[in-house]
Amino acid sequence: xxxxxxxxxxxxxxxxxxxxxxxxxxxxxxxxxxxxxxxxxxxxxxxxxxxxxxxxxxxxxxxxxxxxxxxxxxxxxxxxxxxxxxxxxxxxxxxxxxxxxxxxxxxxxxxxxxxxxxxxxxxxxxxxxxxxxxxxxxxxxxxxxxxxxxxxxxxxxxxx
Amino acid sequence: xxxxxxxxxxxxxxxxxxxxxxxxxxxxxxxxxxxxxxxxxxxxxxxxxxxxxxxxxxxxxxxxxxxxxxxxxxxxxxxxxxxxxxxxxxxxxxxxxxxxxxxxxxxxxxxxxxxxxxxxxxxxxxxxxxxxxxxxxxxxxxxxxxxxxxxxxxxxxxxxxxxxxxxxxxxxxxxxxxxxxxxxxxxxxxxxxxxxxxxxxxxxxxxxxxxxxxxxxxxxxxxxxxxxxxxxxxxxxxxxxxxxxxxxxxxxxxxxxxxxxxxxxxxxxxxxxxxxxxxxxxxxxxxxxxxxxxxxxxxxxxxxxxxxxxxxxxxxxxxxxxxxxxxxxxxxxxxxxxxxxxxxxxxxxxxxxxxxxxxxxxxxxxxxxxxxxxxxxxxxxxxxxxxxxxxxxxxxxxxxxxxxxxxxxxxxxxxxxxxxxxxxxxxxxxxxxxxxxxxxxxxxxxxxxxxxxxxxxxxxxxxxxxxxxxxxxxxxxxxxxxxxxxxxxxxxxxxxxxxxxxxxxxxxxxxxxxxxxxxxxxxxxxxxxxxxxxxxxxxxxxxxxxxxxxxxxxxxxxxxxxxxxxxxxxxxxxxxxxxxxxxxxxxxxxxxxxxxxxxxxxxxxxxxxxxxxxxxxxxxxxxxxxxxxxxxxxxxxxxxxxxxxxxxxxxxxxxxxxxxxxxxxxxxxxxxxxxxxxxxxxxxxxxxxxxxxxxxxxxxxxxxxxxxxxxxxxxxxxxxxxxxxxxxxxxxxxxxxxxxxxxxxxxxxxxxxxxxxxxxxxxxxxxxxxxxxxxxxxxxxxxxxxxxxxxxxxxxxx
Numbered sequence: 001x002x003x004x005x006x007x008x009x010x011x012x013x014x015x016x017x018x019x020x021x022x023x024x025x026x027x028x029x030x031x032x033x034x035x036x037x038x039x040x041x042x043x044x045x046x047x048x049x050x051x052x053x054x055x056x057x058x059x060x061x062x063x064x065x066x067x068x069x070x071x072x073x074x075x076x077x078x079x080x081x082x083x084x085x086x087x088x089x090x091x092x093x094x095x096x097x098x099x100x101x102x103x104x105x106x107x108x109x110x111x112x113x114x115x116x117x118x119x120x121x122x123x124x125x126x127x128x129x130x131x132x133x134x135x136x137x138x139x140x141x142x143x144x145x146x147x148x149x150x151x152x153x154x155x156x157x158x159x160x
Numbered sequence: 161x162x163x164x165x166x167x168x169x170x171x172x173x174x175x176x177x178x179x180x181x182x183x184x185x186x187x188x189x190x191x192x193x194x195x196x197x198x199x200x201x202x203x204x205x206x207x208x209x210x211x212x213x214x215x216x217x218x219x220x221x222x223x224x225x226x227x228x229x230x231x232x233x234x235x236x237x238x239x240x241x242x243x244x245x246x247x248x249x250x251x252x253x254x255x256x257x258x259x260x261x262x263x264x265x266x267x268x269x270x271x272x273x274x275x276x277x278x279x280x281x282x283x284x285x286x287x288x289x290x291x292x293x294x295x296x297x298x299x300x301x302x303x304x305x306x307x308x309x310x311x312x313x314x315x316x317x318x319x320x321x322x323x324x325x326x327x328x329x330x331x332x333x334x335x336x337x338x339x340x341x342x343x344x345x346x347x348x349x350x351x352x353x354x355x356x357x358x359x360x361x362x363x364x365x366x367x368x369x370x371x372x373x374x375x376x377x378x379x380x381x382x383x384x385x386x387x388x389x390x391x392x393x394x395x396x397x398x399x400x401x402x403x404x405x406x407x408x409x410x411x412x413x414x415x416x417x418x419x420x421x422x423x424x425x426x427x428x429x430x431x432x433x434x435x436x437x438x439x440x441x442x443x444x445x446x447x448x449x450x451x452x453x454x455x456x457x458x459x460x461x462x463x464x465x466x467x468x469x470x471x472x473x474x475x476x477x478x479x480x481x482x483x484x485x486x487x488x489x490x491x492x493x494x495x496x497x498x499x500x501x502x503x504x505x506x507x508x509x510x511x512x513x514x515x516x517x518x519x520x521x522x523x524x525x526x527x528x529x530x531x532x533x534x535x536x537x538x539x540x541x542x543x544x545x546x547x548x549x550x551x552x553x554x555x556x557x558x559x560x561x562x563x564x565x566x567x568x569x570x571x572x573x574x575x576x577x578x579x580x581x582x583x584x585x586x587x588x589x590x591x592x593x594x595x596x597x598x599x600x601x602x603x604x605x606x607x608x609x610x611x612x613x614x615x616x617x618x619x620x621x622x623x624x625x626x627x628x629x630x631x632x633x634x635x636x637x638x639x640x641x642x643x644x645x646x647x648x649x650x651x652x653x654x655x656x657x658x659x660x661x662x663x664x665x666x667x668x669x670x671x672x673x674x675x676x677x678x679x680x681x682x683x684x685x686x687x688x689x690x691x692x693x694x695x696x697x698x699x700x701x702x703x704x705x706x707x708x709x710x711x712x713x714x715x716x717x718x719x720x721x722x723x724x725x726x727x728x729x730x731x732x733x734x735x736x737x738x739x740x741x742x743x744x745x746x747x748x749x750x751x752x753x754x755x756x757x758x759x760x761x762x763x764x765x766x767x768x769x770x771x772x773x774x775x776x777x778x779x780x781x782x783x784x785x786x787x788x789x790x791x792x793x794x795x796x797x798x799x800x801x802x803x804x805x806x807x808x809x810x811x812x813x814x815x816x817x818x819x820x821x822x823x824x825x826x827x828x829x830x831x832x833x834x835x836x837x838x839x840x841x842x843x844x845x846x847x848x849x850x851x852x853x854x855x856x857x858x859x860x861x862x863x864x865x866x867x868x869x870x871x872x873x874x875x876x877x878x879x880x881x882x883x884x885x886x887x888x889x890x891x892x893x894x895x896x897x898x899x900x901x902x903x904x905x906x907x908x909x910x911x912x913x914x915x916x917x918x919x920x921x922x923x924x925x926x927x928x929x930x931x932x933x934x935x936x937x938x939x940x941x942x943x944x945x946x947x948x949x950x951x952x953x954x955x956x957x958x
Contacts, residue, residue, distance in 0.1 A: 036217035037210020039423070041373040042457045046878040049373055077210030091208035095200050098844040101852065102672025103207030104373040104423030110208060125891075133885045136878065138371055138424050139672045141851030142886040 008069045011079025019066055026050045026061040029076060037077035037107045048135030051108035052076045058115040077107035090114055090152040099148035101139035108135045113149045122153055195685040195906050198844035201677045215377035215392050215420045216454060224253055226443045226453035227300040229290040229307050231282035234538040234871025235316035238280060238309060243290060246306035251299035254447050256291040262445060263409025267438045269399055269431055270510055274498040276407055276438045283331055284497035284540055285871050286462040293443040293451050316871055320492040320535035331536040338495050339503040339534040341516050343800030345588055351486025351527025355477030357567055363556045364937040367866035368467035370545055371883045374423020377454045378436035380444035387414045388441050393422035394433035395669050396709030401701045407438045408445055418700040425671030427544030430711055431465040431500055458876040465543025466866055468511060469494045472556040476564055482575040486527040487520045493534045496541035502534050509645035515549035517804050520588040521557035522599055522638040523579040528588040538871050544711055546856060546916045550639055558635045558921030572634050573612055577603060590801040598836025598899030599810035605895050606834035610814040619929055620958060627822045631930025635813045635922030640805035641910035642714045642790050649789035651705030652722040654683060656730050658776040660769025662694040667707025668715040669699050673912050674845035675715045681841055682720045682905050686727035688751025689768055713910025716841055718788055720905030725786030733780045738771045807901050809914045810836045813922040819930040821955035824946030826862055826927055831892045838901035838909035850894035850915040857919025859884045865939050932956055
């Protein structure tokens with residue numbers, strides 16, 4: 001398919017690329033833009049390792065045709081910490097609560113947690129479990145991930 | 161290891177409350193020692209930033225893309241193969257068939273019975289028939305379609321019992337019985353004649369998929385000096401290297417296997433990197449170019465090893481008071497198409513023998529007989545998966561224990577208390593457990609945290625509509641540390657530099673379990689430096705000493721000991737030099753937190769780095785090498801008697817479930833799991849293993865099954881092969897107990913696999929307790945639970 005010009009906002013920066021319309025967002029991110037923090041686990045929108053935020057909502061980038069993001073704002077795991085390397089509260093909590101094991105689901109899990117906390121700053125445990133159920137983790141049993149989201153929520157609150 | 165406490169059994173319950181964030185970050189500086197602290201993982205920062213490079217994240221420039229043409233038949237002869245059209249496709253650099261394999265056309269973790277490229281026949285749907293390398297993935301994919309293969313389908317076998325029939329088609333030319341093992345203890349006739357009650361049951365479990373989230377990848381890079389580098393996620397770099405050398409027909413020292421951090425392994429990445437590595441290397445060797453093979457999720461499910469399915473027949477006899485007197489078991493263990501990690505061929509101990517040893521459970525039983533048949537079939541093959549043959553047999557012994565308890569009208573916890581291993585117990589293989597046996601402690605700690613005594617009596621309907629019933633279940637377990645039975649050992653190197661910084665060389669790989677954090681903790685503890693002073697070198701067979709595979713819950717214990725021995729070699733130089741510098745006798749010196757000090761007068765001290773610099777200046781040795789092998793193991797082939805493993809981890813799990821008697825839907829609502837781990841080097845990492853292992857065991861109980869029809873997998877992707885989500889898994893409460901292992905570093909035993917094992921039967925027992933229906937053929941999905949309730953006479957009245 002012939003390449004077309006695509007413009008969107010990526011991690012706060014305007015980007016403009018020539019890309020074939022049959023490209024999926026995850027391939028543009030990983031291969032075209034070398035942002036490999038977003039992972040591919042199943043290519044059918046099931047495992048959630050490819051989760052990124054589109055205008056703040058979590059989406060599976062492995063099944064999203066790239067032109068769906070035209071003119072919109074995409075946030076990936078690389079956009080979460082500041083340029084100086086300062087971590088987001090969620091990233092920090094995932095580290096300290098032991099919510100990371102193999103780490104392959106971690107970027108997707110952190111993105112889906114961010115989408116939740118941005119909308120619902122103090123979620124109940126059931127709300128957390130509901131929200132993160134779109135990302136599979138085979139290592140942790142989810143307990144420390146749920147705890148990390150709770151901790152991040154508390155830290156965000158006390159930082160205000 | 162520690163003489164003072166060798167004969168003193170020490171039990172300590174660690175607090176379940178977490179340290180607060182500040183303490184966690186400060187822990188390395190404030191803590192009295194490094195080993196035993198819940199330190200944050202060394203790789204956590206890169207992982208939360210998304211900047212840790214997995215195999216698929218490496219740039220693809222300069223690589224050819226390799227693809228595998230797979231058999232569409234479960235069993236067929238290859239009559240002819242035509243690759244001419246595929247070779248002509250622009251962009252295709254190589255199309256290889258069996259004759260192009262330069263060395264041995266076979267690989268395998270134990271027996272090299274799996275062809276790199278099948279020549280005369282295929283044995284499962286997914287077998288590799290041809291290999292293609294092209295300058296891009298799409299072209300490689302196109303080329304596969306242009307290869308013409310003429311097959312002659314053969315009758316196929318899909319049940320291990322059929323495989324044993326005399327007229328069964330021979331999958332490997334010889335008989336289909338790959339291994340027959342037996343265990344004999346006592347006198348069965350006498351045993352069952354002493355029993356007041358005898359019950360017989362059959363349990364069946366399906367193939368299971370590891371479902372690690374990172375699909376497999378391998379990169380093979382040929383170098384001008386004739387060496388081959390293979391990189392990728394791998395649990396067993398030394399096994400990969402050994403296989404690659406044979407397949408390429410070169411000496412072992414011409415192959416370098418380098419581990420890239422893994423997105424999960426669970427035993428699955430013990431096998432698959434051999435397979436992919438050999439195939440990528442054959443293409444790379446042929447083309448002279450680097451070749452990269454990546455698998456899509458469907459290919460992972462199609463091609464790679466699974467957990468062995470089994471049919472288990474059990475007969476258990478007991479006295480009226482619950483005392484076990486005789487156990488008889490038969491295992492039909494389905495190996496599938498290739499031997500993988502199934503059989504026992506010294507120096508490798510296969511999963512099959514492990515199933516046999518574990519089958520009678522962690523109970524004292526005077527008379528035991530087990531017959532275990534491992535059979536080839538035309539299904540995908542069984543390999544290692546978190547528990548290596550133990551999860552299956554635990555499902556049998558833990559369920560029959562409950563069925564016996566019910567028959568005798570005894571509380572399931574009491575029948576276990578009565579028969580469970582304690583210090584001095586003799587196992588079914590005749591092994592006397594003379595140290596580190598904390599099983600009964602785990603029962604009591606678990607019962608207390610779960611409040612078993614009260615909750616066991618409170619089962620029944622929980623809603624006014626009388627559709628939902630609550631129940632509780634118990635599962636007990638034991639698991640080895642190490643490969644055991646035959647050879648096993650680990651090597652480590654420790655280099656101290658003139659500035660006091662340390663490099664640690666170990667071949668133990670990281671798949672998420674936390675070894676890259678726990679091993680440096682042990683090194684720092686032994687040297688007396690800070691955790692952050694130690695950098696662990698990425699495992700690479702050219703660089704690190706032989707360490708064996710990262711399997712068998714062996715890493716912390718075996719490698720931990722090797723590291724301690726290596727560190728002590730360097731420490732000797734450090735302490736001798738410090739003794740000269742301080743004019744204090746060496747036996748009065750201690751190394752701790754970067755300081756060497758006089759224990760009588762602690763103000764007399766030196767910085768670790770000053771002493772290291774002096775050693776360097778004086779030409780003293782700052783390189784240490786350690787090798788540790790467990791005490792010898794044994795197992796008589798005729799009787800199955802001996803000491804197959806040198807130490808065991810013990811565990812008790814308790815689950816609460818709610819069963820909807822109208823739909824068969826099961827929800828696990830509460831969970832406590834207690835473990836005797838010897839010593840938790842990093843309690844937070846141990847908890848992580850427990851919580852994740854239980855979740856995996858829950859999947860085995862309720863939803864997971866590689867669905868096969870006539871040899872074809874029906875659920876290739878994660879949309880159809882279901883694993884537990886955050887909504888399926890309850891808030892698991894881990895309880896860590898420490899009954900010192902005298903052979904372990906600081907008393908530690910393995911924990912990686914144990915948590916997975918008793919979880920499945922604990923949940924199955926809870927379902928039976930809740931609704932009276934028992935599912936003996938897994939998984940206990942809603943349909944099976946629904947019918948189990950009806951078979952037991954329908955939903956209970958009260």
